[in-house]
Amino acid sequence: QLVAYEVKRMKAEEGNKQKIxxxxxxxxxxxxxxxxxxxxxxxxxxxxxxxxxxxxxxxxPFPRLDEGTVQWIIDQATAKLQTAPPAVKAExxxxxxxxxxxxxxxxxxxxxxxxxxRRLEVVRNCISYVFENKMLEAKKxxxxxxxxxxxxxxxxxxxxxxxLHVQQNRAVLxxxxxxFVIRMMNCCLQDCxxxxxxxxxxxxxxxxxxxxxxxxxxxxxxxxSCVQEHV
Numbered sequence: 269q270l271v272a273y274e275v276k277r278m279k280a281e282e283g284n285k286q287k288i289x290x291x292x293x294x295x296x297x298x299x300x301x302x303x304x305x306x307x308x309x310x311x312x313x314x315x316x317x318x319x320x321x322x323x324x325x326x327x328x329p330f331p332r333l334d335e336g337t338v339q340w341i342i343d344q345a346t347a348k349l350q351t352a353p354p355a356v357k358a359e360x361x362x363x364x365x366x367x368x369x370x371x372x373x374x375x376x377x378x379x380x381x382x383x384x385x386r387r388l389e390v391v392r393n394c395i396s397y398v399f400e401n402k403m404l405e406a407k408k409x410x411x412x413x414x415x416x417x418x419x420x421x422x423x424x425x426x427x428x429x430x431x432l433h434v435q436q437n438r439a440v441l442x443x444x445x446x447x448f449v450i451r452m453m454n455c456c457l458q459d460c461x462x463x464x465x466x467x468x469x470x471x472x473x474x475x476x477x478x479x480x481x482x483x484x485x486x487x488x489x490x491x492x493s494c495v496q497e498h499v
Contacts, residue, residue: 272367387416388425395429398448399438406448417455420468426456427471430479439478446481450494457498469498 274291281287394413397406416422430449433439441449453472460469476492483489 269364272365275367384419384421387412387419387422391416391422391425392429395426395433395452398445399433401442401445403444403448410448410451413452414455417452417459423456423459423468424471426452427468427475430475431471434475434478439480441479441481443481446479446489446491449479450491453491453495454498457495460498 277291281291390409390412394406394409397403397409413422417426453476457469457472472495476495477490479491480488
């Protein structure tokens with residue numbers, strides 16, 4: 269329905285934050301009502317008697333219940349239930365027109381796609397500089413790489429690039445290279461969500477047991493020792 273009806277409205281709202289927020293709020297309400305069609309029933313909480321209350325003097329006797337009043341309340345509740353709507357909402361089926369061609373929407377996302385491609389290029393270049401020992405160039409790109417890690421595509425790109433270097437037997441790093449790789453891995457894992465657990469985090473597992481540095485003869489430190497605190 270959004271694609272069919274709302275494209276013009278979205279275009280008209282571009283640049284007006286208040287209108288966009290109002291639109292998002294309306295959508296959120298629709299989605300919420302769709303997921304929660306019936307309001308929550310308020311449950312009456314009956315308080316437990318306090319400890320030692322049975323030892324108190326001047327206890328009021330429990331009032332006698334009037335049989336007629338109780339029956340009247342029960343009858344009213346039964347009548348309400350009989351007139352209540354059915355528990356399951358009947359699904360309303362409707363035809364939604366196809367709306368504008370998808371190309372019109374892709375045009376609007378063109379800049380976003382170009383930005384995404386640039387970010388991936390920055391990640392690839394930075395990793396190349398690290399493994400080629402061009403540390404000055406790597407340092408220049410590093411802040412941009414850490415920012416790019418907010419995006420899932422960049423995190424995926426990082427795992428792929430590091431995997432290529434492991435395959436080329438370039439897993440033993442010097443101290444500076446090791447530091448760069450660890451910082452990228454930490455940043456990548458920090459921005460991971462539960463959705464990435466079986467994708468990006470799982471792809472990093474074999475890498476953190478491969479990348480290492482020599483601390484002294486016979487002593488090797490592996491990358492996992494620096495990234496194992498992540499959930």
